[in-house]
Amino acid sequence: MRVLIVDDHALLVEGLTNLLESKGFEVxxxxxxxQEGVEQALTLEPDLVLMDIAMPRCNGLVxxxxxxxxxxxxxxxxxxxxxxxxxxxxxxxxxxxxxxxxSTRGTDFIDALHGLREGTxxxxxxxxxxxxxxxxxxxxxxxxxxxxxxxxxxxxxHEQPAQLTERQMEVLRLVASGLTYKQVGEQLALSDHTxxxxxxxxxxxxxxxxxxxxxxxxxxxxxx
Numbered sequence: 001m002r003v004l005i006v007d008d009h010a011l012l013v014e015g016l017t018n019l020l021e022s023k024g025f026e027v028x029x030x031x032x033x034x035q036e037g038v039e040q041a042l043t044l045e046p047d048l049v050l051m052d053i054a055m056p057r058c059n060g061l062v063x064x065x066x067x068x069x070x071x072x073x074x075x076x077x078x079x080x081x082x083x084x085x086x087x088x089x090x091x092x093x094x095x096x097x098x099x100x101x102x103s104t105r106g107t108d109f110i111d112a113l114h115g116l117r118e119g120t121x122x123x124x125x126x127x128x129x130x131x132x133x134x135x136x137x138x139x140x141x142x143x144x145x146x147x148x149x150x151x152x153x154x155x156x157x158h159e160q161p162a163q164l165t166e167r168q169m170e171v172l173r174l175v176a177s178g179l180t181y182k183q184v185g186e187q188l189a190l191s192d193h194t195x196x197x198x199x200x201x202x203x204x205x206x207x208x209x210x211x212x213x214x215x216x217x218x219x220x221x222x223x224x
Contacts, residue, residue, distance in 0.1 A: 001117055004046040005030045006037030006063065007079070008055045012102070016050070016079075023110050034058030038066045041074060048116070051096070053080040053087055061087070061094050068095030077113075077122060088127055092212050098122040115180050119196060121212065123178055164205060171198040176218035 017027045028044045031037040035058040053060040064076050077098035078091045098121040112122030174184040181195040
């Protein structure tokens with residue numbers, strides 16, 4: 001996987017580069033701010049951009065929107081110190097497929113990126129659950145742009161949950177709670193391959209395209 005790192009903390013970038021390259025990833029470039037990050041992403045065309053949020057000139061949320069507008073195929077994972085709901089929802093609305101905190105352990109971080117390569121967008125523990133909770137129990141009278149953006153992703157789904165098998169419902173609930181496919185498999189005594197098969201069937205039946213939409217769908221229908 002070819003990776004571009006966009007972060008204004010030089011020491012972190014150096015350490016992250018060393019970690020990734022030691023695990024077989026190719027770091028094709030680094031950028032100290034969102035504006036340069038956009039330029040490099042469009043020039044280098046990496047498979048993955050690791051994007052900070054708070055940066056000079058252009059923050060990571062704006063940079064994410066600009067990259068996805070031109071190159072929707074590039075995966076972007078936010079790597080930040082911010083655990084604020086506002087940043088989380090705005091990041092997903094902007095097109096990020098995952099959200100990791102910089103407090104994540106190195107081994108968990110690498111596992112999350114391997115999961116992404118296998119089709120499991122990464123979220124730090126608890127963040128996927130917050131996304132689910134926000135849809136299951138929206139704040140009265142609150143009109144949040146990020147929520148509206150996410151809601152738009154699932155407008156094409158059925159008003160009522162589609163007919164899923166009991167096993168598919170189990171997989172859906174566990175994935176929506178933030179577990180990786182491997183963790184779901186461990187809980188249900190299934191192989192990773194079988195879990196991925198169930199998820200492909202679920203997404204086909206529900207007309208969903210990614211894990212963020214699965215979480216939003218589950219929250220909308222109270223599948224928690």
